[in-house]
Amino acid sequence: MTVHFIGAGPGAADLLTVRAVTLLRSSPVCLYAGTYLDPAVLAHCAPETELIDTQHLDLDQITEHLVRASRAGQDVARLCSGDPSLYSALTEQTRRLDAHAIAWDVTPGVPAYAAAAALLGAELTVPEVVQSVVLTRTQARSTAMPDTEALAGFARTRATLVLHLAITRIRELADELVADYGADCPVAVVYRASQPDQLVLRGTLTDIADQVAAAGLRQAAVILVGRAMSSSVSCVESHLYDPARVRHR
Known part of the structure; x- marks a missing residue:
């Protein structure tokens, strides 16, 4: 078997x-x-x-x-x-x-962060805006995080940050991220992506905790932080599809 x-x-x-x-x-x-x-x-x-x-x-x-x-x-x-x-x-x-x-x-299966990004219609890696995604969690009633994986260290990269198992600590996490991402940094919270009771909250590091509290979310939510979360993010055209490059393939 x-x-x-x-x-x-x-x-x-x-x-x-x-x-x-x-x-x-x-x-x-x-x-x-x-x-x-x-x-x-x-x-x-x-x-x-x-x-x-x-x-x-x-x-x-x-x-x-x-x-x-x-x-x-x-x-x-x-x-x-x-x-x-x-x-x-x-x-x-x-x-x-x-x-x-x-x-x-x-x-393998579809990870929660990918389902959340699909629901948001978001690409987590936008040319010359952000090219890295950090998948992490925080410590609450769980095993300790390694000393080398402090949230502040990840925040300094300003990569798209995906926080799992962290929804009950969103207020203090948002406060911690402001220094590197800025108070106006877009944030999305996706609860139970793809399920009948799915819910999407969009805001910034300034107001997202209030929205989560109002919605009463306590579990099964993914937090996505970064400039790629903006619905109006601007970027250069990808080099992969540059006309000059395509002609010389």
Whole structure:
């Protein structure tokens, strides 16, 4: 048997890859994080699939289900919100599987920040405005951030900044970013991108915290900061499509 770690995408049932859907249909057991997942995603599973919501389970309890399925010779679909490469506890889970000699593989998914950018109609890298994207989080009720990854250090680059798991601290984060990005820097907050209750808030570092508070957002939101978030951002034409360059290909 194999445990298939599958990126469930941002939530919409039609934003999974073809491979992900195939694995969901063929796996007798499916573990999923009910906190962030649209229930419609589970419709890709076969009617007889055993469905296990992991939102109230710790990693050892999750591992017990995986070991049990292994002993029964059953493949498992382990759904991760977004893409397994970001904040999915993939390392902790696969380490436990390796200890039990259980095979596993990974199927990528649409990350939350990409779904948020699509909803905003935004390109995160705009020629001669910004060419880098920083994906990070902040520390609240979570594991400590490495000393070398202080938010102030990232802010000095003025790259497009994507903050995960940070919505409850948005006021203090906005205050911290003003020094490098400027008080008028555009900010977008996207809640549950692609799901029926999705919500988009647009503002600046000055007013975005008030909007978040008014909307009552406490989880499942991505914060995007940077000049690329402006709906009227101006830029030069990309060198890739310069007429002179195209003629000499």
